[in-house]
Amino acid sequence: MIKIVFFGTPEFALSSLRALTAHGEIAIQAVVTQPDKPKGRSLQKTPSSVAQCAEELGLPVIKIENLINNQEVFDQLSRYHADLYAVVAFGVILPSALLALPARGALNLHPSLLPRYRGSSPIQTAILNGDTETGITVMLLDEKMDHGPIVAQHTVQINTNDTSPTLSDRLSIMGAQLLVKGMLDYSNGKVQPYAQDERYVSYTKQISKDDGRIEWTKTSKEIARQIRAYKPWPGSWTILDNKGKPHTLKIIDAVPLSTIADYAQNPLSHTPGKLIQLSRKRYAFVCGGSTLLEIFTVQPANRTTMSADSYIRGNLWLIDTIKK
């Protein structure tokens, strides 16, 4: 029987939490997660996904924000005498003092093929870069971020229509299986963790809201990838001129078109960021390099999502060029 403490916060960690709980040879002694945070329109304090799930599973929950120099939590955790920690999307760095507590160390599930894409946004970055595959890695935590030796790794394909949520779901489920297997193999001494190859290290940045703003001078393929990568947050949006007032439009679903040839004669349509009508019910933005991005689903500011056709029905002045 392996005694562990589970660290996790968002939905991504749920598959792992459930898989570990369900396994007969693994005993979760406690679940550590971030404290309740304001959520929703009234900003009511809401427990994290992991906290809610752990409650349902009847596991003891420890909510903690700051782990550094937190003697109380240190003492509390040391009483469990865990063999291993399992860390999945916890969102807080574990200080080395804590990592030293479990007898066999702390296993982390990271949604990339380490050493590629260390950091906080590996899933979004993989889609943004147009990768055809990514993966999940189970590794031992050390004091450097996503740096420790690898226990197990598995490749996952990225579909051309994958968005961050769809890819994240798949990585979460496959990651849970890999984590359980990796944990057992590692505990039984079946696998020997190996150091990451520093030559292939890359890092992903923390995404901010501003990253969602669309640069229309990029090609439609790049913009389409951004739309899929930054869904649902921060989203991909542009600011249109609504009768003199700035008007934010989020683009939910769009596909790059290969050519702008039909519009090459019209100098107006070469201006990136212009909205043009392709045909009945089909609309596109002009992007860089004479490419077009056909839009299907949009979300105006303060509105719910709607089809591009519907949106433009009620905002006809937005169309820059109409093909007769």
Place this chain on the structure above:
RNA sequence: CGCGGGGUAGAGCAGUAGCAGCUCGCCUGGCUCAUAACCAGGAGGUCGUGGGUGCGAAUCCCACCCCCGCAA
């Protein structure tokens, strides 16, 4: 009391006191080899709910219900 937007025809929107409108969709007919095209005609609204002010309210005032964005 976190900030803000909104509820008008099946959809998306205009209309801020004086006959309820636009772009679509839908129905009928026409034109076409044909069509998501084009032409002609038509149906479809208790303007979120309740109250108030006015000669007159979608529009102004009050209350309530519902929806959404930001934020986290």
